[in-house]
Amino acid sequence: MKEQTINLAELIKEIPFEKICKNIPLKILDSNNSVVWENDLSNDDALKSFPLATKAGNILATLKTKEDYKGIIRKIIFRGIKIYLLNERKESDIDQIDVLFKDLNYISLKKKFDGANFNQKRNQEDIFETLKMFRNYFPFEVINIYVKGNQNSLIEFCEISTDGLKMHGEYWHFPLKEVAEFSFNTGSIYRSDDSKNDFYFGKQIETIKNKVINDFITMPLVYLNQKLGSITMYNFLGVSKNFDQNYALKNFIQILAYKLFLGENGDEVLKKKTSKRFLERFKGKEVPDYGKLKKNIKNAKHGEERPVLVMYGKIKSFWENFHRVKLKTQANLLNYHYNIVSNIVNSYSGTIYQIQEESFIALWNYPTDVEEYEKKAVLASIGLIQMAHDQTHLHWNSFGIKDFGFSLGLTKELVNFDEMKIGGKGFKCFQNNFIDTATQLQGLASNWTAYFHEKIITDLGKNNIVPMRKIFNLNLKREAQGSRVFAFKI
Amino acid sequence: MSEEKSISEKLEAEFKKIHLAYLIPDLKVPFGLYLPFKGKIIEVLRAGTPGSLEFFHRMASNGIHYAYLNNKDLPNWSNWKKIRHPDEGFFQDFSKGPSNEIKKNLAAYKARSFEKLKIIPSFFNEPEFYLEGVEKRYHDFLNEPGIVWVFNEKWVEKNISISIRLSYFMIIFLDHLRDHLMIYDEKNVLIFSVIHDLMSVGMSKDFKGKPEESTIYYIKKKEISISKEINTFFEIQKQVGLMKKDAGFKFDPSMPKGFQVFSLCKDLVESFEKINSETDQRMASSFRVIKSKKIYEEPLLNHLEKFLGKVKLYL
Structure with missing residues (x-):
């Protein structure tokens, strides 16, 4: 090949x-x-x-x-x-890739993102494991990490050597804070192959009496432009010192930085920065005017028939997991999810029609006409799936709900809108079961998938927005029986 | 021969070759990856999707270490690389230590300091030998690892010029004091004289606090680690700044002597800049101004007066 x-x-x-x-x-x-x-x-x-x-x-x-x-x-x-x-x-340098791939299953970003947690203790354990693995591939005699403390200072985090792992407060072989400060303050890497005669650190190196330092490398630990600390590696015991092209080394360092970042303030920062930034990525151009929307719904004509695009979305395995968290947390998590859903739906000119526990129904082309509503609904679905996969999933994970899943079903129906008067009050009602197909589609869709009924996609063109897979022989019933379905999956 | 561009031409003109090890499994890649295959350029990884561990395994086992990305995605690639591999640039100067920029700034700082103060040779035993020693110590001090960050930034001229005068003036003045007074934290005093009032060009528009707090603002913003002792100096500077406004404020012996020496030298250098006359008169009148303030201890002022007779300050 x-x-x-x-x-x-x-x-x-x-x-x-x-x-x-x-x-x-x-x-x-x-x-x-x-x-x-x-x-x-x-x-x-x-x-x-x-x-x-x-x-x-x-x-x-x-x-x-x-x-x-x-x-x-x-x-x-x-x-x-x-x-x-x-x-x-x-x-x-194929060896480097081999290095990475042997253990990536364990330390890779799969663990980093899927199993991400913001618990400082668990993050620390991850860091120690990663450091141990790192030392297997890059045999430095001693590696130590200093992290950012209060009041512009660096504090000892851990040191790993042949003697095992030493924490803050324990006896360290090379407690050379000045070296760590150098890379932390200047944001650069410093390497010395002849430490005793090093211009900057020669004197400090001499203060270490019990072991000899021949060489060292110090690097800043940075993630998302946030300084987190500094890692210093002393006495390389391997053969090749060609680190400048070594991606494995760089990636290891990045993973350590990311773990520190999560432990430090991942929860807060991800919530504040990433979710907003992420949401902006998946939102449409429309700025929703909720006052106008309310008016439109109130003044909607009834006794009319119009084509409506229906979206049915549901969180998968909701009841199996949800009871594990407290009521207050349940409410917070659902609010977080539906805030994102409504933001994205509204930004693509859609309307949330109903929210019930883990599922919601959104409509397009109702109560007023919307231009290119099929296209907008498809874009919104892609945004919703992406957002749930990238962000909501991570957020729920951090609260202990590991298998958060989300899928969507979309169809286009001709709906008869009517109004019933009971006790002088008007109630809007729909004459046909317009969500039946959408719920069926959603039920068959796997996690992070949106199923579109052929009525939507045939008009739009299969691959005009995003490549989609055509699915036959789905077990659809009633009106939907025999329909072709198109799937978007992450 | 086909009129369309050949694959090779297309690859050369429209694509860039990148090493796959840059990418990490399961992390989304914001650009598509392509490979020439059976006479076509095919997309092997769609933009915005993560490459699975299996994908990288497959590539590696087939001996494919490089893939192509479309030139349109170059900005995405460079942004992604900046975030994902912030150390990329540094690795190039891996064994050379601090960048040339730092070395250049440090050399300029030192050269400018030497211009601002000259000793009068007749007052020193073996003046050349003495100057050689001072210059060496000054050079070593400026190369302290804890202070290198100062030379990694562009500072506002007004602030850095005070720092330049003060640090060199103080290293010689502390030499002079050493026989008469005991200053325990000479090194920290000297470091403080360099960094006590710095304002970077970038932050000059954002910073709206008091002038003496500009360094602290910078340090917090850029997350620079400094020692506890220097932090204490900043706190004292803040307090003394407030107390100096009160009539009758005086440095008392309980305050760190090192800080008093720093404050005295700083006042002298600042008033020297403000007075307009010839060098000798200017030195005398700036000393008179400080003496009239009556905030410094008498013996320290006497030492300064003696010292000013041995050196010449320049603007």
């Missing part, structure tokens, strides 16, 4: 064809039949074309040359490919 992903022109540049083909006619065409390389001799119409294929039989290029030369040129190109791949592998 790899051969087929090579940029042929890039590869050909490395092979000195000008010299090799001084007297040999040659034209190389890529698999798209575009010329990659040619010389003047190749204009001869009598020349034949030969495919250049991999062992698996995939055609990489076509050679136009004399039959006698095709074999040798093929060999030259394959040798070029081999050298190119070797060089690329060297350049990319």
Whole structure:
């Protein structure tokens, strides 16, 4: 497969064809039949074309040359490919990726985001685990972390060495705060390969008597432009000190910074900054005028028939999880969720018609006409699914509800609006069961998925907004039986 | 030959090659990733979706370490890289220590200090040897790791010029005092003389507090870590600033001597700048101004008077 992903022109540049083909006619065409390389001799119409294929039989290029030369040129190109791949592998330093992938399952962002928690103690444990793992790959003798304390000062967080983990207040091998302060204050990385003679820290290094410090690297721990502390690694015991291209090292440091960030103020910061910023990303352009909306609903004509787009959304496994948290927290969590839902729906000219426990119904093209309401509803659904997946999910997680899930069902119905008068008061009513299809669709949709009835998507065009999957043979009943459904899934 | 651009040309003109290890599994990638495959450029990762661990595994096991991103996404890429890998730039100067900018600013600071104060050679034994020693100590002090952040910023000229005069003046004055008075926290006093009143160019518009609080504002804003002792100096400076307004305020012996020396030198340097006359007269009159305030201890003033006879200050 790899051969087929090579940029042929890039590869050909490395092979000195000008010299090799001084007297040999040659034209190389890529698999798209575009010329990659040619010389003047190749204009001869009598020349034949030969495919250049991999062992698996995939055609990489076509050679136009004399039959006698095709074999040798093929060999030259394959040798070029081999050298190119070797060089690329060297350049990319495959070991680093191996380092990352062995343990990423454990420390990766999956854990970071899905299992994110804002409990400082649990975050600390995560940091220690990550540090231990880090030390397995990057064998520094001692690593210590200082974190931001009160009143513009750094305080000891932890030190890990062959002796194990030492916390604040315990005996540290290298309590060199000045070194940590340096990277923290200047926001830069400092590395010394000859610590005793280091211009800045030579004197401080000499104060450590029980162990010898040969080299060190100090780096700031920063996340979302927020300074969190500083990590210093002493005495590298491995072979290669080529850290500047080492992505694994950088990513480890980033994960540590992120964990510190979560422990420090993740809850508050994520709530204040990220949710607003996230919400802005998924909101539509419309600025909802709630006064006008209220008036429109009040003055809506009744006794009319109009096409309405219905959205039914529901939190999955709600009752299984919800009883675990207190009543007050339940209310807060639902408020948080419905605040986002109403914000997004309204920003796409939709109206929330009803909210009941874990589910809601939103309508488009009601009570007044809305231009391009199908498109707006689809965009709102995408926003809702994204927001639930990225933000609400994380927020609920932080309160201990791990398997928050959300899905949507959308359909378009012709609805008869009417008004009943009971005791002099007017009650709006709908004559047909317009949410039946939407609820069925939602019920069949898996987590982070929106199911759209074909009535919506056929008019819009399947992939005009976002690529969607067509789903057949869904177990739909009643009016919806046999309908095609389109799915958007994260 | 097809008239359309070949894949190779297209890749070169419209795409940028990036290393896949920049991306972390399960973290959303805000740009699409492409690969040339079977004569087409195909999207292997859609913008806004996270690459799964399996995806990266598959790529690595197929020997694919690089992917392409569309040039349209370059701003997204550079933004993402800035947030995701803030250390990217620093790694380039990895083993060279602080950047050249810091070194340049420090050299300029030092050179300007030397211009502001000259010693009168006849009052010193072996003046050249003495100056050499002072310069070395001054250089070492300015290169203290705890103070390097000062040279990592652009400061408002008015503030930094006071700092430049004061720090060099104080290092020589403290030398002079050493035989007569015991100043326990010389190093901290010197550090404080450099940072006591700094205002960065960037914050000059935002800052609306009292002038003596500008450094504290900067330190809080930029989250700079400073020692407890320096923090204490800032607190004393705030209190003394308030007390100086009261008539009859005097430095009493219970206050840290180091701070009194700093305050005395600062007042002298400031009044020296305000007075318009020739250098010698200017030094004498600025000293008279300070003496008339009657807030400093008499022996300290006597030492300063003697010291001013041995040096020349310049604007």
